[in-house]
Amino acid sequence: ICDFISSLDLVEYKKNRALVVLQTDPASCIINAKPNQTIYNFITRNNIDLGISYSNIDITKDDILDILKKDNSKVRDIQDTIRAVLERGYDIEICSGSGFIINIEKRIVEFTLTAGGKLFPEVLDVVSELKRKNIDIYVASGDRKGALEKLAITINISTSNVFATVDTKGKALVIRRLKKKYDKVMMVGDGLNDILALKEADIGVLTLQQSNKVHEKLLKAADIIVYNIREILDIKF
Template identity: 40%
Template structure:
């Protein structure tokens, strides 16, 4: 039987570093899980902006994020939400928001550069909007570096004839770059997909006759876990894991290389 493994990105393939800023108070957080934050409330949505944050350094830091989105026609996708919403509703909020500025994104740069000087992977901005309040409540700046055994693990799996896919809520450009680094077919790399989108990737592979393993670390992987033949939770990121996730997985691994030993 044909086999495929679908990997999440941040926290699974990439050691993730994230800075979250509370727009109303100006407080910066490095130890808050954005998905848990959204899951704890009933009107929040994680919106990934499809551009590289480095371009913001050339703009006035006091410029509204909403103005940048409109002036540069920046696309976006909702990757995780605790409520039902539409792209039209999110567009209206993003284009008319009048509080969050570029500095709310770039203020996290200094912290990230201490951890990852080049900030080459997963470098992109996101915002958390409150659907009920019609505003941006948090900004997120993130970067990452591959866990040490990722490249060798992917090579071994590919040598066994297992097809590798990536399905992540992260920025599309970063996922395409990751696919290139890992020698994964870019047609097998899906960026800024929602939990339903990850589930769709798994289902499509199963419909094509594949036996599918899903490997992830976050709440946005639960639906894909439920539909995969084998689900694997990786805790290499060393963040608190939601009970909702632990109860939905077949295996828990400490390092990504342990995937090699799972027979499916």
């Protein structure tokens, strides 16, 4: 088990990789599934949808299922990551999901993973202040829909303002759509799959509150860099 590793960095480290998110709750569905069944059987028998969160090569859901059909990775491999996240005290109900990183060229599952999150303590105050200024807030993320809707409820924004399991191009598309609705759009991001959206926004803000170690091209994509999410309240917008 490896922790404190960015799944996006793992994908970016080698060509032909894709990060796939299972659209089901890790804490109830996956953890209680039969551990020795293959991931493919678990997905197909339970009619679980897949989301491609990030990839460095074009790939479809059908491509992924075709690879999984011959891969021997088991549900227990994902369950191990869920338990590891819970043991470390992270919340797997919000900003989270379980899935795997697949290698398209080798046609194998290279990593299974579960992401768990914690809200920064400033988030609720920042959201309240933005809403007081009549600024609409949206969430576009590679995480699964159920987790993001719980996040939206937690921070008191509409679940209709959530765009779930969107990849790099999908986030940029969200920004383009919002620019047609608003005079200005600010994008706040912290990962490699935010690069195109940061460039597309009127103001692209990179937050380093979670980590100071980011890819050089992510730094170049941002107009402004902040080290605490509260700093976005000081940006003239």
